[in-house]
Amino acid sequence: MPEDKVRKIELPRLDPKEVGLLVVDMQNGFCHPDGARAKAFGVDAIAMPRAIIPNVTDMMRMCRSAGVRITLTRQVHYPDDQARKRRRIPSHLDRRGVKLELCWRGTWDSELIDEIKAEVRPEDDVIIKHRASAFYNTPLEAELRIKGIQVLIVTGTTTSFCIDSTIRDAYMRDYDVLVPAECVSDTDQAAHDAVLASVDRFHGVVTSTADIATALGVAAPVPA
Numbered sequence: 001m002p003e004d005k006v007r008k009i010e011l012p013r014l015d016p017k018e019v020g021l022l023v024v025d026m027q028n029g030f031c032h033p034d035g036a037r038a039k040a041f042g043v044d045a046i047a048m049p050r051a052i053i054p055n056v057t058d059m060m061r062m063c064r065s066a067g068v069r070i071t072l073t074r075q076v077h078y079p080d081d082q083a084r085k086r087r088r089i090p091s092h093l094d095r096r097g098v099k100l101e102l103c104w105r106g107t108w109d110s111e112l113i114d115e116i117k118a119e120v121r122p123e124d125d126v127i128i129k130h131r132a133s134a135f136y137n138t139p140l141e142a143e144l145r146i147k148g149i150q151v152l153i154v155t156g157t158t159t160s161f162c163i164d165s166t167i168r169d170a171y172m173r174d175y176d177v178l179v180p181a182e183c184v185s186d187t188d189q190a191a192h193d194a195v196l197a198s199v200d201r202f203h204g205v206v207t208s209t210a211d212i213a214t215a216l217g218v219a220a221p222v223p224a
Contacts, residue, residue: 009205009214011178016067019216023056023072023136023155024115029102029209030075031157036102036109040112041187048185048192049157053115055182056155058221059209060119066216069147071125073134075103075162076110141173150175153212154204155183160191164198167203175206181213191194 028106029035031049037047060070079101089202098145103110113121120126129138144152154167170177179199202205213220 009206009207011207013217014151014212015113016063016216018149019063019066019068019151019153020144020147021059021063021068021070021153022134022140023060023070023116023156024154024157024159024166025073025075026056027074027103027109027114028111028113031083031113037101037187040100045187048189051118052155052183052185053158055180055209057115057119059153059180059183059212060086060116062209062213062218062221063153063216066123066154067126069129069149069183071127071140071143072112072116072120073127073138073162074110074112074131075155076105076128076130077103078105078130085200131165131198132162133169134162135166135169135173144175148176151178153178153180155180157185158174159184159186159195160188163211164195164199167199171203176215178194178207178212179204180209181206182209183206 027035030037031046031053032038033043033046035046063070078134099105103108125143127138127140129136131137134140154163154170156163156175156194167177167179177199179196181196184192184196196206210220
């Protein structure tokens with residue numbers, strides 16, 4: 001969603017204690033030149049995810065300075081996943097004839113990329129998920145409720161799959177969702193733009209790091 005298409009909505013003042021930052025799947029498999037996605041589709045497939053790395057690290061630092069809780073997810077797949085094997089209709093990868101050994105359990109591919117890992121602190125939560133949504137069969141909702149979080153800032157990759165699924169699940173659970181446009185990414189610009197347009201129409205507010213900083217009452221990161 002181009003920046004000039006984002007609706008300008010003035011965010012209310014936010015209590016950091018009620019706000020959580022979610023960093024979705026910033027892993028080697030999705031973002032590193034030696035990861036599974038780049039090997040399967042070429043380095044162009046990770047150009048957008050890599051471009052947001054500095055923005056996400058800036059967001060993490062800003063949120064930490066404001067006292068916002070941080071949760072990260074790691075997508076982990078099992079090579080012998082029996083649930084996937086029971087499917088009768090070919091998956092999106094099968095239909096493309098692609099064998100993608102992405103983020104398999106116990107591999108470097110499934111680990112957070114170094115730039116994000118360097119920002120993780122003991123008080124942060126790292127949640128393992130096995131499907132697109134960060135809420136599906138994970139402790140995320142319980143942990144957010146325990147912490148008293150109502151407003152969820154969603155960042156990471158991939159906009160048209162894991163981000164979209166997570167945002168929809170958050171909305172269905174009555175969370176307020178904020179999506180800083182420069183902190184989410186896809187492999188396809190059109191798909192990315194379509195999801196952000198849908199989010200801004202139905203499920204949340206597409207905004208910016210600077211506007212979130214203002215709402216939290218902290219200084220926005222200075223661009224490098």
